Amino acid sequence: MPFDVAAVRARFPSLAEGAAHFDGPGGSQVPDVVGRAVADTLTSAISNRGTATPSERRAEQVVTECRQAMADLLGADPRGIVFGRSATQLTYDLSRALAKQWGPGDEVVVTRLDHDSNIRPWVQAAQSAGATVRWVDFDPATGQLDADAVAAVLSDRTRLVATTGASNLIGTRPPVCRIADLAHEVGALHWVDGVHATAHASVDLPALRADVWTCSPYKFMGPHCGVVAASPDLLETLRPDKLLPSTDAVPERFELGTLPYELMAGATAAVDFIAALADTDSLGEPGSPLPQGDHGSRRERIVAGMKAVHAHEQALLDVLEPAVRALPGVTVHSNARSRTPTLLFTVEGRDPQEIRAALAEGGVNAPAGHFYALECSRHLGLGDTGGVRVGLAPYTSEDDVDRLVTGLTSALR
Template sequence: MTILRHYDVQALRSRIPALKAGSAHFDGAGGTQIPDLVIDAIAHALSSPLANRGTVTAGQRNAEAIVVEARRAMADFLGADPAGIVFGRSTTQLVFDFARTVSDGWKPGDEVVVTRLDHEANIRPWVTAAARTGALVRWADFDPVTGELTPDHVRAAVSERTRLVAVTAASNLIGTRPDVPRIAEVAHAAGALVFVDAAHYSAHAGVDVEALGADFAVCSAYKFLGPHVGVLAARPDLLRGLRPDKLLAAIDDVPERFELGILPYGVLAGLRATVEFFAGLGTLREGTRRDRLLSGMAAVEGHEDALRARLEGGLAVLDGVIVHSRAARRAPTLLLTVAGHDARDVSDFLAARGVDAGHGSFYAVEASRRLGLGDHGGLRVSLAPYSSADDVDRLLEGLSDYLHLTR
């Protein structure tokens, strides 16, 4: 397995087969393209003997090794304990599952705090759990002008009755990166748990669940060059205190008690390869995998931030283009609207030119409404580790041509 040992976007792009089709991808927030070594790892796992996990047959041993190594890899990726790594079909599925379990002891008078900045996946499961238990939902607002969600916004919603605060580490719609550690301090001071949606954040910056103050953190690998699988990280002792619904004969150990049925071995083999890929993107050649991952993610963040600055500079001179991503700290994801034009028309125009940027609210309905964009949202432009300066220039040229032709 050959891993890139320094950040070189052209070398990185050469490892992603889908990019050979020629499109400029600005849809990373909705899912990224996959490196060849991840594809190869999946194929290798599925072409080798496999069985239910065990230690006797070759198939059992292969399955066991794949799961164990995938847990270790994601523990390194998230700065967590392997015994606290839970796999699921998606972030949405994991939040719904844990919302049911975590809220099992809630009662009327208890409260849960959700934010208007979040993706529906970290709102609706908690709203549903509150409705089932009689708990009250309290909303933390954000500033629609600046896009900022501050600890004070959350403090205004928290009380001594708050059982849990659900908050995003980065908005999938406008990129805002709230000060989650300080928000966690507010929640913990009230005796509440903190559930962090790191799905968008984990694609653009190194994650440390302890530093975030997260009791639970979730992400989806397809956001960061991996296969479709959701991952949750939590302290093992916290997981041991939770009793999810499960089959009588299913393993009751942590973290397995939260994983229903047989895990997707091929996908988990690809997940480990994805982590190894990121560990090779930085300048650090030695040290632990966690150290190399942080170096790789720092390189990705620097590359994407430079491209974001190039993109924002180009957008600033386009008449009629409004950028709704304005927070001081944000992921490289911009929400745009064009005065007098439907975002769908702009998206379709760009797609015809091989520039992929989606339109809508992208399940961040509350955020879109708070911005005054209703349920329709806007044009979302999201950078990824393989985005290039040429991609950015193609997007800017496409937007300029659209404005000229529709003037």
């Protein structure tokens, strides 16, 4: 059935300001149901988790529902869902726990395609343990990161391979399944930064064969927080530093302090909104509850919703990308065969921030920089300056694309 972008946009109060948002890779806009879930939870009678009082049980229910929602989104086990302030924070915390098992002679693999949150925690953890860091480069011309390049640095001393599910800077999707197999062949773990990837395609953790997947709900229309998905059996092997009275149960042993129940409720609402995108004709009026899905399980509706999102974003990209590439002086750095609807580009003789500012004057939000993918930007030859990044989202319309192309054309005159 057709993707009704007008019905989708009607559920996003922020779009009433009138900006065309291409800044989704840095944080998406939020539908009304997510904001309401956060507010309702925050203003409800709620306590620390327990079973004695209604407020305790409410907190317990919020946590249980969020773990299940994230498990449904990622095809994971809810007992392996760890919640935290951000994917960066969770990666740092778990890298320290993993590094307790490393020593001199051990090796850790990172790539120059990644966001620094999937590089620096591993580099620093390896340094603390006396382990060696192995780097994998990508082809700056094509944007490809090949499995053979990963295979070339693996050995029987490799303990962990950290790669992205999709580059937040240029959109490249590495061959996650193949890299996971290569890592497992030498007895290593495969840690995947799925923060950018999760927003653009359905995730099936067992099928991808990765050991750990991180994501951030605020990249897929939820609140600011982070999630790790892993096998409960793997998490049982890790001993993080924690307070003495806190539980040693998995996954709670990794969740330091009281959980932000309102954000977890918002994350659940974001997953339910993705599931509702399988049938945009039934989204309902702004401010109304989402319709109860009666077409399969929530997992099945999520997969269908993400399929609809992918088709919508790809159709827009097929219009946007040729128009951007045709502009004089523009170089597009997003060239991989498999990638998200994300374009990084530079303009000869122009500072990316100047282009960003010109677009902003016309109500088009397209930020510029390296976006913490510092190694990637440098490897592309863009130094610490980076480029202008535009990303598509479920609420992006044809009119938004027209405004972007018109604004760029005007800025380059």
